[in-house]
Amino acid sequence: MARSTSFCACALAALFALSACDRYPRDADDLTAQAAHAGMRVGASHDPPYVQVAADGHVTGPEAELVQRFADAHGYRVTWKPGGHDALMRDLERTRLHAVIGGHHRTSPWTPKVGWSRPLHQRAAEDAPLPERRIALPPGQSQWHLAFDRHLVRHEGAQ
Numbered sequence: 001m002a003r004s005t006s007f008c009a010c011a012l013a014a015l016f017a018l019s020a021c022d023r024y025p026r027d028a029d030d031l032t033a034q035a036a037h038a039g040m041r042v043g044a045s046h047d048p049p050y051v052q053v054a055a056d057g058h059v060t061g062p063e064a065e066l067v068q069r070f071a072d073a074h075g076y077r078v079t080w081k082p083g084g085h086d087a088l089m090r091d092l093e094r095t096r097l098h099a100v101i102g103g104h105h106r107t108s109p110w111t112p113k114v115g116w117s118r119p120l121h122q123r124a125a126e127d128a129p130l131p132e133r134r135i136a137l138p139p140g141q142s143q144w145h146l147a148f149d150r151h152l153v154r155h156e157g158a159q
């Protein structure tokens with residue numbers, strides 16, 4: 001009898017411990033849930049040939065297509081926010097955006113302030129060089145960042 005009581009106590013303790021566990025990783029600001037509910041807000045800085053922002057705000061180019069494929073794979077709609085690079089990065093840092101494409105350079109002062117995707121290794125054209133490009137992601141959003149990077153590895157050929 002004592003043995004079954006201690007077994008039940010252990011089972012209950014394990015059940016309580018497991019029920020207390022939250023889903024990890026998780027976002028500090030629920031960006032994944034926001035994207036599912038209201039869509040992705042993506043900043044786009046004109047950076048040909050990878051990102052082209054037309055006068056009417058229409059965004060095209062390889063990085064825009066990649067973001068759209070990620071959104072489609074997860075059932076998110078994308079709302080583009082064209083603008084200047086620094087203003088978009090400030091919005092990203094404050095988690096007002098889900099990502100920023102275009103205009104990033106290796107010496108960016110934003111490197112320690114935001115998150116960065118895995119390298120994209122995209123060519124602008126078939127015979128163009130293969131630069132290392134990255135998508136800027138908001139800081140502190142582990143679930144969002146992991147989902148984006150997993151998509152890049154599984155579907156976009158990132159390493």
